[in-house]
């Protein structure tokens with residue numbers, strides 16, 4: 233199995249993760265209606281069976297339910313599992329002790345004493361200074377409750393600051409978790425990707441399938457009954473999907489060449505660039521198994537560039 237070290241001295245995890253925002257989430261993802269506990273248990277098992285053992289969650293996903301489910305699933309497997317979770321400084325949790333208390337609660341829900349990665353979910357600097365966040369998390373690395381420290385949704389400048397504060401404590405910033413896919417490319421233009429490369433910070437690419445768009449299953453002809461944010465995302469409208477037809481055609485060409493699905497090609501486009509770990513969401517065994525098939529092969533540099541051009 234392809235693995236990767238997060239940042240310069242972080243945990244080693246599989247080169248692809250599994251996003252678990254949908255697990256237990258009834259606000260955005262219709263958990264309990266379109267899919268449920270059995271489906272996500274099977275998604276967990278299918279991932280582990282395929283060798284993908286890195287799971288990304290957050291205390292806010294399903295108000296703790298995503299962490300609780302992962303905790304239960306981990307108890308039923310003998311495989312070592314790497315878990316990343318996140319701290320969100322709201323509501324009213326703006327002091328240093330709140331971070332340690334939130335970590336304690338996450339570890340309890342996850343039924344473990346140590347996780348691979350703990351991330352600050354959003355850079356809410358006006359609530360709690362990055363320096364405070366990083367000093368508390370550096371201390372947690374030393375106590376052994378977390379193996380590495382990450383941030384999420386940080387700009388190049390905010391990430392650099394977090395890196396410097398941690399470095400002063402002898403620890404490297406392991407990841408910045410940001411939106412990145414063929415269809416979400418802001419980090420290429422706003423300096424985040426380049427700065428992460430310079431600092432040796434791994435990018436955890438969230439929404440790497442553009443919330444399902446890059447699977448090719450949504451087309452101008454068949455799109456209907458959209459749920460959650462997809463309902464207001466113009467890319468999911470018939471006109472938006474029409475515009476994406478040239479990219480879908482190129483994904484289809486490569487699918488045929490490699491005998492891989494458009495989702496696998498899109499995830500491989502991220503992995504093949506190096507030091508980028510996509511964390512696609514999977515709601516059932518079939519999606520989890522398919523996404524794991526993004527590992528173990530590589531697009532060529534020319535194909536990476538071609539897809540870059542076609543998706544501009």
Ligand SMILES: NC(=O)c1ccc[n+]([C@@H]2O[C@H](COP(=O)([O-])OP(=O)(O)OC[C@H]3O[C@@H](n4cnc5c(N)ncnc54)[C@H](OP(=O)(O)O)[C@@H]3O)[C@@H](O)[C@H]2O)c1
Pocket residue numbers: 250251252253254288289353384385409410437438439440441442443444445447449495511512513514515518519520522523
């Ligand atoms: N740090 C942050 O602020 C932040 C924000 C967002 C997400 N995240 C993380 O990133 C993870 C992934 O992001 P995401 O869930 O927004 O988007 P995504 O991974 O781009 O899309 C996931 C969705 O695409 C569909 N899908 C996935 N694999 C498929 C396959 N092989 N075939 C067909 N459909 C497939 C499923 O939805 P349908 O079956 O409904 O089509 C699935 O729920 C989250 O779970 C979370 O861990 C973090």
